Amino acid sequence: MSNTTYTLTEADLQAYTDGQLDPLRLAAVEAWLANHRDDTERVATYRQQNATLHALLDPVLNEAIPQRLTRPQRKTWNSFPQLRYAAVAVWLVIGGTLGWFMHGAQEGHSAAAMTLAHQAVLAHAIYTPEVRHPVEVGADQEAHLTAWLSKRLGSPLKVPHLGATGFELVGGRLLPGSNGPAAQFMYQDARGQRLTLYVRTDNGSNQETAFRYAREKNIGVFYWIDGPFGYALSGDLEKPELLRVAQLVYQQLNP
Amino acid sequence: MNETDRLIEEHIPRLRRYARSLVWERGRADDLVQDTLERAWGRFHLWRRGSDLRAWLFSIMHNIHANDVRANCATPAQQSLDENELDIPVRATQEYGLEVRDMQAALDCLPVEQREILLLVGLEEMRYEEVAKVLNVPVGTVMSRLSRGREHLHQIMAGKAMPELRVMK
Numbered sequence: 531m532s533n534t535t536y537t538l539t540e541a542d543l544q545a546y547t548d549g550q551l552d553p554l555r556l557a558a559v560e561a562w563l564a565n566h567r568d569d570t571e572r573v574a575t576y577r578q579q580n581a582t583l584h585a586l587l588d589p590v591l592n593e594a595i596p597q598r599l600t601r602p603q604r605k606t607w608n609s610f611p612q613l614r615y616a617a618v619a620v621w622l623v624i625g626g627t628l629g630w631f632m633h634g635a636q637e638g639h640s641a642a643a644m645t646l647a648h649q650a651v652l653a654h655a656i657y658t659p660e661v662r663h664p665v666e667v668g669a670d671q672e673a674h675l676t677a678w679l680s681k682r683l684g685s686p687l688k689v690p691h692l693g694a695t696g697f698e699l700v701g702g703r704l705l706p707g708s709n710g711p712a713a714q715f716m717y718q719d720a721r722g723q724r725l726t727l728y729v730r731t732d733n734g735s736n737q738e739t740a741f742r743y744a745r746e747k748n749i750g751v752f753y754w755i756d757g758p759f760g761y762a763l764s765g766d767l768e769k770p771e772l773l774r775v776a777q778l779v780y781q782q783l784n785p
Numbered sequence: 786m787n788e789t790d791r792l793i794e795e796h797i798p799r800l801r802r803y804a805r806s807l808v809w810e811r812g813r814a815d816d817l818v819q820d821t822l823e824r825a826w827g828r829f830h831l832w833r834r835g836s837d838l839r840a841w842l843f844s845i846m847h848n849i850h851a852n853d854v855r856a857n858c859a860t861p862a863q864q865s866l867d868e869n870e871l872d873i874p875v876r877a878t879q880e881y882g883l884e885v886r887d888m889q890a891a892l893d894c895l896p897v898e899q900r901e902i903l904l905l906v907g908l909e910e911m912r913y914e915e916v917a918k919v920l921n922v923p924v925g926t927v928m929s930r931l932s933r934g935r936e937h938l939h940q941i942m943a944g945k946a947m948p949e950l951r952v953m954k
Binding site: 540541580584593664668 | 885
């Protein structure tokens with residue numbers, strides 16, 4: 531026994547079994563084991579357990595991988611461009627219908643506000659299923675995102691923080707709008723549910739409107755005009771829940 | 786196939802092996818893998834580049850499985866399955882005989898938190914720190930569960946602790 535001060539700990543026994551022992555203690559552990567048969571047997575037993583686990587389950591590694599697993603991205607729209615174009619076409623039709631309904635339902639409401647909701651829902655439908663490129667600039671570069679989009683929209687923008695409702699900023703992107711550039715901010719909650727806030731300049735009309743609501747299929751949208759901007763918050767949420775988020779957005783933009 | 790696809794696909798065989806050790810039946814195990822991959826794709830932007838992708842994927846699977854177990858514990862369908870329906874790789878039982886079969890039954894008798902750690906350490910050969918990350922528990926907890934789990938498994942396989950659940954049935 532070269533090391534008389536060392537006593538084997540339970541953690542060292544486990545680590546020795548798994549080859550994860552700190553090399554500085556290797557000699558001491560081996561010296562201990564040389565004189566303690568019961569511990570040596572435990573190590574052998576546990577190593578046998580590991581070997582049996584491999585014997586039981588390693589054959590799975592050699593099985594052919596089912597198609598449904600090798601191409602999980604098939605489910606995303608990214609790898610099926612034709613699906614994506616089809617979806618855009620569908621949403622153009624839905625968007626058109628939405629616009630038509632809104633036209634009928636809200637006479638006297640300005641055409642500008644209607645196209646606002648229309649474009650926002652369209653942009654929501656196109657970008658929220660996006661798996662790998664949901665945004666152009668991520669939330670980790672929020673300062674850059676805000677500065678960039680403010681510059682492109684020609685007025686200082688604020689990015690609301692919706693953490694209180696469980697939605698965190700994913701990031702944002704620049705989009706073409708009917709009056710020029712528009713911005714889309716995307717949010718996501720812990721379940722992967724996504725909301726988008728669409729912002730575009732309102733061509734200097736400077737009017738304000740109350741919240742208005744429209745819904746098509748699953749997507750609800752609250753939209754309003756406030757100062758130089760038109761805003762539209764879209765998401766697959768129940769109306770009261772979406773309203774709660776919309777109110778938070780409004781409060782954050784008008785502190 | 787781009788870099789990201791390739792990175793994740795590299796881990797599929799191991800994810801399938803771990804899933805099989807958790808639920809045994811091939812179809813259900815692959816459902817678990819599929820759910821894991823879909824969630825991973827959906828949240829890939831949340832993965833910190835340069836951090837351990839395997840630990841991230843296994844932690845997603847752990848969370849989904851833990852939720853499934855919670856949701857299903859009122860109706861333990863697994864217990865009523867005929868042994869013939871279980872998808873143990875045939876080659877394994879032929880080559881290694883009874884001990885391998887016993888291991889499967891014994892694993893089923895372990896509490897899930899011990900079982901997961903035995904599998905992540907013994908089968909996946911993860912470092913203890915990595916296991917702690919996957920399961921979101923301190924390393925000390927990993928060590929104590931590993932120690933208890935191994936002793937527990939040994940006793941079950943040596944017939945000292947006949948699994949009460951089975952006897953009662």
